Amino acid sequence: MKIILHPERSAWADLTIRTSLDTYEDLERAVKPILRAVKRSGDAALRRYIYKYDKVRVKDFMVGAEEFEEAQSYVSEDLKKAIQQAKYNIAQFHMNQRVSNKKIETVEGVRCWQRSVGIRRVGLYVPSRHAPLFSTILMLGIPANIAGCGETILCSTPDREGRLHPIILYTAKLLNISKVFKVGGVQAIAAMAYGTESIPKVNKIFGPSNQYVTVAKQLVSKQDVAVDLPAGPSELLVLADESANPAFVAADLIANAEHFNNSQPMLLSSSEELVKKVLAEIKRQLPGSSRPESAAKDLEQAHAIVFQSNVEAIEFINMYAPETLSLAIQNAEAVSERIYNAGAIYIGHYTPESISYAAGPNNTLPTNGYAKAYSGLSLDSFVRKINCYDVTAQGLKNIGKHVEEIASAEDLMARKNAVSIRLTNSD
Structure with missing residues (x-):
């Protein structure tokens, strides 16, 4: 992973660009x-x-x-x-x-x-x-x-x-x-x-x-x-502080890089020392991966970014909008409330991304920054919602005048008439 120290805000947008095999x-x-x-x-x-x-x-x-x-x-x-x-x-x-x-x-x-x-x-x-x-x-x-x-x-x-x-x-x-x-x-x-x-x-x-x-x-x-949604190469962004176990963080990053198809692991921290420990752990653990060569390739392209503080890192996370976010930090649940662009958040030191296999929530999530506008899959993804209306004659009298006014204001007189003709002919 390439270590980037204290990037200027003007460079943040470039750091959110995902690597791609092709245009x-x-x-x-x-x-x-x-x-x-x-x-x-x-x-x-x-x-x-x-x-x-x-x-x-x-x-x-x-x-x-x-x-x-x-x-x-x-x-x-x-x-x-x-x-x-x-x-x-x-x-x-x-x-x-x-x-x-x-x-x-x-x-x-x-x-x-x-x-x-x-x-x-x-x-x-x-x-x-x-x-x-x-x-x-x-x-x-x-x-x-x-x-x-x-x-x-x-x-x-x-x-x-x-x-x-x-x-x-x-x-x-x-x-x-x-x-x-x-x-x-x-x-x-x-x-x-x-x-x-x-x-x-x-x-x-x-x-x-x-x-x-x-x-x-x-x-x-x-x-x-x-x-369903734009779900391409897998992404994991880890925010880690001094309380994180470097071995845990390294294991999560390798797990993401183990996917084929240009996975996108990324590490954020306010501690350069922690970042170096994580990179040493990656080197130690990588041979145990099922696909060490493929994982190594994606990790070589990945960034480990050291920010001045977690406050800056959180701002960057919301700009990046990761598919999956791991908060390996103190007060992780409180910090999670400040994240508004992410497909899924894994909170605390004992919550690996792998838990999504069996925990319950759906792990089909938006990638490539689409978490700014898309949610992960849910039951609603598999249904259509049909609106139903049932209006009595008295109900039409109660609301019809307002509908007539709105239709007239939009210059849709046939719509107004569809109400008016019923009001005129109602008992």
Whole structure:
């Protein structure tokens, strides 16, 4: 990590810029031909791109019953118990987000309420090229089930034998997701956005991935399908002070860098001495990572910034708007109340980001500064809210005059008349 000492405020904006493998224009040029081809040629284009990028020929995209059954035996009992516990916690948290459709009488005779209706068909994208991120299925599939979504389909990248990892199939079956397809990358987004002979078109696409998939989601959302949020390369910003354990902080930064796809770890502190201790710990712990070379590459590009005080660091955090923020400081909970731009906050020395696997809240979060405007996924992400009105004749008399005045002021006389004609003809 590159240590930056006491940067001037004029340099802060540059420090918030995320590293990227390509410019947005380059990404669009790579993504658009794939989207067009799948939209035009359907399954034939999918097979072509799967072979090009995944080096495998897939005949049947949909996972069959035998593959689901076979997968069950490959998952250890300990892992099954861990997944069951995570499922329970995540379900509990998201069930608590349900709201009652209470009917409100705003004026006598004017009743209003809001219905939450599950999206009819949702598509889940589960990254698996480098690792089977089955936790994503829990984070997406559980709220989809609780929301009452009509149908859930899942797409993930096949291996060189044209199969999906057993843990992905086990987790999908656990959540009663039976329509699982062997296709990943941009082509999977295109298939769910447009529909093909094998894969149905969905109403909304969910799931994080690399920058190419993120751009594909942004492009198809312009006119073809809704998407969840901009969730690209993983980000972790750690604010640590003298009370932090350097080994803990280093472990969290390595854990973030262990992701593929240009992860964005960052360390902030008011103590240069602590920063040096953390960097020494990173060097010591890094060989134990599953992907030390990839993690080392992302850490080499990362910044360790020493500010004059935590007050400055907090200002920078709100400017940066990290996907995930770890507060390894004294009075962490109090400081968390001063953070208004972050996808999720991990408070205190014993709260690693990894806890999000099973604690309960959704860990699909906005990246690249979008936490300034987007929330992480929740139950609301999987429903539509339908407003309902029920007005009696007396209710219309009670409110109609005000509606007529507003319609007249906007010079929408037909709208005024829709009220006036009822008032004139009411008993």
